[in-house]
Amino acid sequence: MEKFDVLEEISDPGLESLRISSMDHDQSSPTLNSTHSGNSNSYAYCRTNSETTSVFSEQLTDDFTSSSSDRNSPVCWPATGRSPYQPTLSRFGGIRHNHRQDLKPADFELEMMKERFSKLLLGEDMSGSGKGVSTAVTISNAITNLYVSMFGQHQRLEPLYMDKKMMWKREMTCLLSVCDYIVEHIPPMQHLQNGASMEMMFSRLRSDIDINLPALIKLDALLIEILESFQETEFWYDEQGSISGKSLNGSFRKVPQPHRNEEKWWLPVPCVPSGGLSEAAKKHLRQKRDSANQIHKAAMAINTNLLSDMEIPRTYIASLPKSGRASVGDTIYRYMTSTTKFSPDYLLDLLNITSEHEALEIADRVEAAMFTWRQKASLNHPKTSWDIVKEHMEGDKNVVLAEKAHVLLFSLKQRFPELAQTTLDTSKIQYNKDVGQAILESYSRVLEGLAFNIVGWIEDVLFVDKSMRNKEEC
DSSP states (O other): OOOOSSSOOOOOOOHHHOOOOOOOOOTOOOOOOOOGGGGGGOOTTTOOSSSOTTTOOOOSTTTTSSSSHHHTTTTOOOOSSOOOTTTTEEETEEEEOOOOOGSOOHOOOOOHHHHHHHHHHHHTTTTTOOOOOHHHHHHHHHHHHHHHHHHHTTOSOOOOOOOHHHHHHHHHHHHHHHGGGOEEEOEEEEEEETEEEOOEEEEEEHHHHHHHHHHHHHHHHHHHHHHHOOOOOOOESSSSSSSSSOOOSGGGGGSTTTTTOOTTTTTEEOOOOTTTHHHHHHHHHHHHHHHHHHHHHHHHHHHHHHHHHHHOHHHHHSSSOOHHHHOOOHHHHHHHHHHHOOOHHHHHHHHOOSSSHHHHHHHHHHHHHHHHHHHHHHHTTSSSHHHHHHHHHOOHHHHHHHHHHHHHHHHHHHHHOOOOHHHHHHHHHHHOOHHHHHHHHHHHHHHHHHHHHHHHHHHHHHHHHHHHHHHHHO
């Protein structure tokens, strides 16, 4: 198959050495352009939410240098688990008090590892009745919730606290170490000295892990490096969103702002000096914005390819309607069948989508119709890939409609880059049992969310600076 490069020209020196190649799938596209909206500042990035609490989501409870406010944060402890300082039952039924604060650091780490390993084996089912989720889903939720614990309350352009940064690296190293044992066996021919040839079985990392995991680790390090670069800045943040003693320009919310929703009043407000930022500061912000934007595109491309490789659950296939028209509705169906020159942008303008909820609903309907048409086109070739079916049945009505639905879905996701995962994507993650795919998908998803938020934070600061300069000129 052909490969495509995700990163081309990148201004940040650390990114210039990174070239990421991903397999070109049916849902891939030559370019992944992104625009940013007001939701960029939300720490609970829509593609990183998880309804199940992770075994690795305890926040910094194994670090004695963590502050008391971080330790007592409701984000620190999982909803389905117990506090690490609560008493537990002993093997004889009595109450065994947990004196972890009195343990040595080595013993403390061992106790934490025992507890987390037990939760992993239980599949997050603390009753032990065997009703837990699969190992793949458990690890996926662990990575998701670890991201929320580490970056959930980090909503500004500044370095992570040292204990959080060390916690993130240590926990991710532990979770990613599973991939070292996911291998595939190959029987290459070995030529002996006497001229004879024989096959010998060797093992190597599975190809998808060997390609994507080093790239994701590099993207992770680059995102942390971007945050580390904002140590001494000319801008600051106003927590209350109102005029304070240090704020020279007042509240950002009193300036016309297309980049932020008024509903998110809890987000810190960026403030700049009365004269605005210096040229060096603005140049630094633009460079880091471009770098984070490229990382966002790379992580999104990897995540999209991984999701396309996942098996479609039978429950989703069973829920598909019998006709694609019933899924997309009469308006979309009439346009898709009434014209030979299909324009997805014109159709999206015609639909006049006003909210992300409406956009996600249309995405679900279009995706369901696309797979319904693909199923009808593949009735005579049930085990053949879609690419081969397209070649052999070019011009078939179901093939044409499926391809138009695919183009429309891609254009919709381009127009709404912050769109949450569709029903099909969430079903794939929920029913996936491939541990390697689960780790890569969740890791790429949280990195995509962090990069998206960093771009949004930088856009906010640049917008405040522009608004301040325009105000002074008036």
